Amino acid sequence: MTQIISTLSEVSANYKALFVDLWGCVHNGITAYPAAVAALQDYRKQGGVVVLVTNSPKPRAGVAEQLSQFGVPDDAYDTIATSGDSARAAMFTGAVGQKVYFMGEWQRDAGFFEPMKVIQNPVPITRVPLQEAEGIVCCGPFDPMADPDVNRADFLYAKQMGMKLLCANPDIVVDRGEVREWCAGALAKLYTEMGGESLYFGKPYPPIYDLARRRLAELGVDVSDRDILAIGDGPQTDISGGMGEGVDTLFITGGLAAKDTQTTEQPEPAALEAYIAREQIAPTYSIGFLR
Incomplete structure (x- = not known):
């Protein structure tokens, strides 16, 4: 049984x-949550290290810039590990070929294709139409409000051609303010269900946790798994991922699961227990909102 905590x-x-997950925990895609920011600042003042571990397809620098725009100050975290950086490394080592079909919003996701200094002898990547591609790079849907099924025809062609889909954000949905949007994970899920091969690099998959630990090492921080707490609102990303890594987890119930857990300030205990049983997760702790 999960332990419900207040702070x-x-x-x-x-x-x-x-x-720490970002979307739904530290911000809502529009603005920061002041109580969450204060909690992270207080933790760092006590000597703790905060790694923001996000399924954003953006590089680390792009996420830092976005956080500033949302009102998350620099002193709320130490470093950032993004799904985008983990996926970019795979792309530049040829995971889906040299000629790729790009899915996403180019104005938002162009940074995904910027060179990575840590990759020696990177594979040259060229964006091409689907019919000329060797693989697919998916940072998100072209229209986040459209049902993923609109891509079925293209995915059928890609599957028949043996293309792999590199998924830069395993999240299925995200709430931008009060509006729920589809993410790259929903497209990768459809492609897999159709018999295609999808490659994942964000939570709950190991590559992003390996990157998060490397970020700690860059800071000169050496901690064991028992000294790490993973925080997030995604049952199948943040919590399942943390469990798979053998670290304790704190489930933010007021994010994606707010309705199911009947969260106002705190989750309703019976609703929470029913939800985590249905999702087959076992968070160490649960709280309505990060504070």
């Missing part, structure tokens, strides 16, 4: 580092 500070002293 992060009730348990944070037990951990040397936090792996």
